[in-house]
Amino acid sequence: MDMGTSGMDRGTSRADTGTTAAGRTPNRVLEALRRSRGWGRPRLAKEMHLFCQARQWPSPGEENIRKQIYRLESGQVRNPDAFYRRLYCQFFERSAHDLFGGINQTPDSAAFTLTSHKFIPAFVGAEAAASLAKNCSRAVDQWTDCHEVPVDDMEADGVCTLYVWPHGTVVYHLVEDLTPKSIAEIAVWRRTSYPRHIGGVTQNLEEITGGTLADPPYVLSSYWVRDLPLDGLNRETALRLLCIPRVLTSDGAEIPSLAHAELIEQALMRDGFDHPEIVDFGMRGISFGFASWSGVVYHPTAPGRALAENDLIACELSAQAAWSYCNYIRSEVERGRDPEVPEKYGWRFLRGVRSRLTTERPQETSQHRSMREAIIETSGLSRHLGQAVEILKEAGQ
Known part of the structure; x- marks a missing residue:
């Protein structure tokens, strides 16, 4: 150096x-x-x-x-x-x-380094979840009660943990450290890796549960950006692009072109980028934070005062577990059936989950509140929970 x-x-x-x-x-x-x-x-x-x-x-x-x-x-x-x-x-x-003390310091690193967190939820049902939990340990420091176990056979260059919630949702949490050369590289990697992860999770779950998933899993990404060799408006533009990277690969090609994605990135970096879906939850001088339907990006510029990485992970895990459960309930209604759930995980249970995820805690900081509200708002989870509560009420559950 x-x-x-x-x-x-x-x-x-x-x-x-x-x-x-x-x-x-x-x-x-x-x-x-x-x-x-x-x-x-x-x-x-x-x-x-x-x-x-x-x-x-x-x-x-x-x-x-x-x-x-x-x-x-x-x-x-x-x-x-x-x-x-x-x-x-x-x-x-x-x-x-x-x-x-400056709030617009020139970056100290010439490298772009980040940690990718992929959350891959699926609904397996309370009975299968109870069976899975027998081989897990109780997870600590989570917003809602769940169990966890390492997963070794996922095809990825990272660490994978399986989280199991008693109401029937599981979430695979895949962590991968990356040193990309551009946002375009992340966008292409994300687009091509999602189908592989969805297929791997589906196969893994059907093997260990012995059943077929009612709905396919999906993937939600969060990026914890450690070093970004940009400053000023370029840094903010790059983080906004990382929050909705699909804008760089929306050419319809099955395998997106990195060269084409880089051209789009260069144009947007030059002209600036914003999107109505993006909610800003950063704090000036401390962090940049952006959430959208596509994912979440966080870049601490004053790590000692910013959110911790585990804060973001815990929020996303509980939010995606609740979203997946609500999605199962919605899917059953759209199939013309009343959802069947154990009584203790009925509408009163979901009402409690909604309160936990949408209501301020006594010791919650303004940064935690902004993060939680941004993630809940952009995921549509509050509306999703309200609809699920009403469905289960109507079904007498």
């Missing part, structure tokens, strides 16, 4: 500098971090120099680092260049937002 040129004073290169001493605001965060270790500026400069050497980064040298430490702590430089920003962030294990 090219961290700079050895022996050069990189103190003010492309940095945001103060113009007068009177207008400077000292960075008390950086000063406090240094003092918490009992170090003066020369000692911190030496440790940072050794830090660079240990990672085989070209170091500017102790003296140049010491000068920059003074400039940053005194407020002479408010926002350092990429070298010192990365050095400070990795040395103190803090985000640029935590250390320098």
